[in-house]
Amino acid sequence: MFSAKKQNALFFLIVLMLFGAILVFLVFFTPGLSVSIAGSGTEQSVVVKNTSSHAIRNISVSASDGNLMDKIAELLPKQERSVPLGNLAGTVTIIVRAPFHASVSKDVFSDRPAVNISYNVQQQSVFFVGSEAKILLEICRQGSLPTHVTVSESFDETAFDAPEKSVSADFNSENCVSTDFAFVPKKAGDFEILFNIKAENVSESFKRTVSVTE
Numbered sequence: 001m002f003s004a005k006k007q008n009a010l011f012f013l014i015v016l017m018l019f020g021a022i023l024v025f026l027v028f029f030t031p032g033l034s035v036s037i038a039g040s041g042t043e044q045s046v047v048v049k050n051t052s053s054h055a056i057r058n059i060s061v062s063a064s065d066g067n068l069m070d071k072i073a074e075l076l077p078k079q080e081r082s083v084p085l086g087n088l089a090g091t092v093t094i095i096v097r098a099p100f101h102a103s104v105s106k107d108v109f110s111d112r113p114a115v116n117i118s119y120n121v122q123q124q125s126v127f128f129v130g131s132e133a134k135i136l137l138e139i140c141r142q143g144s145l146p147t148h149v150t151v152s153e154s155f156d157e158t159a160f161d162a163p164e165k166s167v168s169a170d171f172n173s174e175n176c177v178s179t180d181f182a183f184v185p186k187k188a189g190d191f192e193i194l195f196n197i198k199a200e201n202v203s204e205s206f207k208r209t210v211s212v213t214e
Contacts, residue, residue, distance in 0.1 A: 022038075029100070032050060032056055033104050034103070035049075035094060036106070045083055048083060048095050049080035049081075055074055055076050056074070057098070060096070061094065093109075094107075105200045112163075116147065117139055117197065119137060119204075119206075121138075127211065128214070129184065129214050130184065133185070133210075135181045135193070139151070139177055146199035147170065147171055147201070149177060150180060151167050153165055153166075153181055153193055155194065158186070160191070192207050194206075
């Protein structure tokens with residue numbers, strides 16, 4: 001009798017384990033997403049498609065380096081979304097994930113030139129209250145991209161008598177563009193000025209501290 005109980009318990013344990021395995025498979029490995037590549041060069045993009053018969057939500061599209069390319073709230077059955085490759089260059093792996101669905105990935109070779117920029121800042125060591133001073137910013141590219149760059153600034157408006165400025169420029173045949181930002185300090189102290197650079201899909205920010213004296 002005891003042996004029969006043990007056999008029944010073992011049977012139910014095996015059934016429970018099988019049920020759990022099936023549930024895990026259905027929850028974490030349900031297919032339903034596909035990824036393909038469309039276009040070429042600067043028009044190259046990733047196409048994410050819902051191949052299932054139900055809606056799939058909270059889809060993330062990322063590159064193998066961890067860069068999140070897009071977050072798709074929902075794809076209905078047979079619906080697809082195009083996601084630009086952006087600044088990705090060379091061979092990269094695109095990974096598409098969604099809760100309760102199997103992840104899909106695809107190796108992509110992007111023939112888009114990489115976007116690489118550098119910048120150089122020149123400023124005087126000390127600013128003086130009531131006297132105009134300038135910060136000169138030079139932005140250079142390595143290669144044919146980007147073709148356009150935008151630079152904006154932000155600062156404590158109680159410290160400087162000047163409106164916040166935004167400058168846009170085209171590289172054209174030149175590999176560097178220069179612009180200056182003028183300030184008239186209103187009070188003494190050390191103040192930070194934040195510069196934001198945007199070129200193609202590249203976005204960089206940096207701060208400069210200026211010392212103001214009477």
